[in-house]
Amino acid sequence: MPGKRMTFVEALVEGIREEMRRDPNVFVLGQDIGPFGGSLRSTLGLWEEFGPARIFDTPISESAAAGVCLGAALEGLRPILDISFGEFLASAMPQIVLHAPVVHWLTLGKARVPLTIRTKVGEGPYGGHPQCFEAWFTHVPGLKVVMPSTPADAKGLMKAAIRDDDPVLFFEHMYLYHGVRDVVPDGEHLVPIGRAEVKRPGKDVTVAATAWMVHRALQAAHQFAAEGIEVEVLDLRTLAPLDTATLLASVRKTGRLVVAHEAWKIGGLGAEVAATVAEQAFGSLRAPIVRVGAPHTPVPAHPTIRRAFLPDAQGIADAVHAVMKYAA
Amino acid sequence: MIEDVKQVLAMHRLMVQSRVLDEACCEESAHWFPSQGEEAVPVGTFYGLRPDDVCAPAYRGAPIVYLMRGMTLEQVWAGALGKRTSFGRGRHFSFTAPIELRVFPYIAGDLGPIISQATGAAFAQRYRKSDAVTAVSFGDGTSNRGDFHEAVNLGAAWRLPIVYVIQNNHWAISMPIEKATAAKRLADRAAGYGIPGVAVDGNDVLAVHTAVQEAVRRARAGHGPTLIEAETFRMRGHIAADTASYRAPEEVEEWRGRDPIQRLEARLADAGVLSAEDAQAVWAEAAQEVGEAKAAAQRHPDILPTDLGLDEMFATPLREA
Numbered sequence: 001m002p003g004k005r006m007t008f009v010e011a012l013v014e015g016i017r018e019e020m021r022r023d024p025n026v027f028v029l030g031q032d033i034g035p036f037g038g039s040l041r042s043t044l045g046l047w048e049e050f051g052p053a054r055i056f057d058t059p060i061s062e063s064a065a066a067g068v069c070l071g072a073a074l075e076g077l078r079p080i081l082d083i084s085f086g087e088f089l090a091s092a093m094p095q096i097v098l099h100a101p102v103v104h105w106l107t108l109g110k111a112r113v114p115l116t117i118r119t120k121v122g123e124g125p126y127g128g129h130p131q132c133f134e135a136w137f138t139h140v141p142g143l144k145v146v147m148p149s150t151p152a153d154a155k156g157l158m159k160a161a162i163r164d165d166d167p168v169l170f171f172e173h174m175y176l177y178h179g180v181r182d183v184v185p186d187g188e189h190l191v192p193i194g195r196a197e198v199k200r201p202g203k204d205v206t207v208a209a210t211a212w213m214v215h216r217a218l219q220a221a222h223q224f225a226a227e228g229i230e231v232e233v234l235d236l237r238t239l240a241p242l243d244t245a246t247l248l249a250s251v252r253k254t255g256r257l258v259v260a261h262e263a264w265k266i267g268g269l270g271a272e273v274a275a276t277v278a279e280q281a282f283g284s285l286r287a288p289i290v291r292v293g294a295p296h297t298p299v300p301a302h303p304t305i306r307r308a309f310l311p312d313a314q315g316i317a318d319a320v321h322a323v324m325k326y327a328a
Numbered sequence: 329m330i331e332d333v334k335q336v337l338a339m340h341r342l343m344v345q346s347r348v349l350d351e352a353c354c355e356e357s358a359h360w361f362p363s364q365g366e367e368a369v370p371v372g373t374f375y376g377l378r379p380d381d382v383c384a385p386a387y388r389g390a391p392i393v394y395l396m397r398g399m400t401l402e403q404v405w406a407g408a409l410g411k412r413t414s415f416g417r418g419r420h421f422s423f424t425a426p427i428e429l430r431v432f433p434y435i436a437g438d439l440g441p442i443i444s445q446a447t448g449a450a451f452a453q454r455y456r457k458s459d460a461v462t463a464v465s466f467g468d469g470t471s472n473r474g475d476f477h478e479a480v481n482l483g484a485a486w487r488l489p490i491v492y493v494i495q496n497n498h499w500a501i502s503m504p505i506e507k508a509t510a511a512k513r514l515a516d517r518a519a520g521y522g523i524p525g526v527a528v529d530g531n532d533v534l535a536v537h538t539a540v541q542e543a544v545r546r547a548r549a550g551h552g553p554t555l556i557e558a559e560t561f562r563m564r565g566h567i568a569a570d571t572a573s574y575r576a577p578e579e580v581e582e583w584r585g586r587d588p589i590q591r592l593e594a595r596l597a598d599a600g601v602l603s604a605e606d607a608q609a610v611w612a613e614a615a616q617e618v619g620e621a622k623a624a625a626q627r628h629p630d631i632l633p634t635d636l637g638l639d640e641m642f643a644t645p646l647r648e649a
Binding site: 064103108111114163165 | 382394415416417419420424426427428432433435437438440441442443444445447448449450451452455474478479480482485540637640641643644646647
């Protein structure tokens with residue numbers, strides 16, 4: 001498939017642009033997404049092409065914005081809600097966790113909520129709003145939660161999310177935004193929601209990771225290759241519902257599992273991944289499962305302690321060494 | 329004084345039906361939310377809206393609005409009795425609404441989010457360049473939520489076709505409105521959003537209806553929202569089992585004298601539109617209809633454990649790998 005090299009955020013915007021051209025019911029609503037172009041250029045160019053009939057700048061009212069999008073979705077529109085940063089999700093929790101995900105099931109399928117909620121999380125070039133709260137949402141039945149790591153997946157998952165008839169929470173990692181550039185297929189490139197992907201095959205240990213940690217895992221895998229250890233890097237991509245089939249297949253092959261995410265380790269997605277493997281593939285494990293995640297403090301502001309806080313490639317390498325100590 | 333006799337008689341009939349149904353449901357379920365004494369607000373607000381308008385009634389008294397939209401009494405009873413034929417088949421509240429009739433249900437148990445969801449319905453009406461409107465009602469207690477402020481502010485800023493109605497029944501479970509806010513009139517809050525605020529006698533169905541219809545005309549014409557405060561009173565506890573011992577009996581007795589149905593009947597009798605006998609016939613007919621519908625619903629099948637529906641979470645199923 002022909003493609004173009006673009007950044008992660010350019011790929012996200014291309015996915016939105018294509019879906020808006022395809023379906024007049026798709027619109028974007030959020031703060032500073034119009035002439036400003038979105039925080040970190042999250043909507044750059046959309047205002048120029050679609051204007052005020054399809055791009056709606058809101059007051060600082062995340063809860064009302066989410067409710068308006070839910071109401072519009074119940075009336076058959078396909079809203080994309082741009083929540084500038086993940087920590088603002090907290091202001092809209094009732095709509096996102098109590099209302100949007102449950103109404104389809106409660107109404108025996110009569111109500112549909114084709115709502116995409118996109119937001120930025122994680123460490124970024126400016127260091128602001130770094131909290132990774134994905135685990136709050138993977139706990140909630142009825143929400144689909146995605147978190148891509150590459151520009152191609154960013155576009156493909158965004159298009160799939162917009163076409164999906166269920167609420168999809170789309171986490172965009174800020175370090176990837178302008179920092180990762182890669183080939184993105186033109187046109188009809190859809191990445192199915194609910195599928196993990198092996199980004200690098202290996203036979204000795206599986207590192208299941210999300211977003212920026214996928215890149216750090218690939219970096220660690222590259223170094224381990226020199227030591228003769230073959231690391232399989234699994235990008236979870238969809239956090240809910242988890243692609244347990246791909247996860248279990250990988251662990252059954254390698255017999256060892258490290259889970260890595262930037263979010264806090266305690267109660268994080270890694271706990272669910274580890275529990276799933278322990279329940280369903282215990283017999284294949286050759287070593288205890290090791291989780292890599294942030295320590296249990298708030299995210300610190302100063303770069304020095306921020307670096308000390310963030311899980312890094314070294315943390316993944318240490319975890320791989322730990323599980324490799326258990327021989328076959 | 330009474331311009332459209334047919335309409336007023338229809339509203340009288342709905343209020344009586346609401347009262348009779350509500351009393352019967354309270355007898356059936358200790359957790360039913362009684363609406364006795366507040367009938368003029370839902371009936372006056374939602375009567376006369378078009379089928380393509382969206383209705384989002386406050387939970388207290390909502391069943392009469394569902395009936396106005398085309399739900400049957402038997403379907404209301406199926407919900408109240410927890411039958412398999414209820415909307416949601418036991419998954420949702422007993423008083424839930426059929427969303428296909430353009431009634432927004434209470435999705436979860438918290439108060440307030442429906443105000444912005446209804447604002448979203450009005451947004452969709454504008455987006456589609458339709459002249460349909462949305463009406464949403466909610467309690468005085470809910471009007472203290474941030475949801476109220478954010479939604480009304482946004483609806484006003486965007487001049488959306490919506491009418492916000494505060495069903496001020498004075499009590500949020502055990503919290504009286506005068507202790508919950510320093511505002512003398514909740515309708516005054518409209519000034520803060522730059523929209524008209526109208527306070528009406530919420531026990532006068534014609535006053536409610538007239539105010540709402542004026543607001544609907546404004547909304548349809550593209551002039552944006554109106555905030556209406558309809559002052560009424562919660563004659564019983566928060567739920568049927570609540571004896572409301574936290575408030576003075578004198579207050580309740582004072583409001584008993586302002587009963588919205590009795591007031592309307594007196595007025596209709598004065599105007600020579602509805603005799604005492606005619607009124608009695610309406611009550612008898614409502615009692616019979618409600619009783620028959622209950623008896624019919626009692627014969628409906630019960631909910632089964634297999635109705636849990638573990639595999640019915642998503643509208644778009646996940647593709648098999």
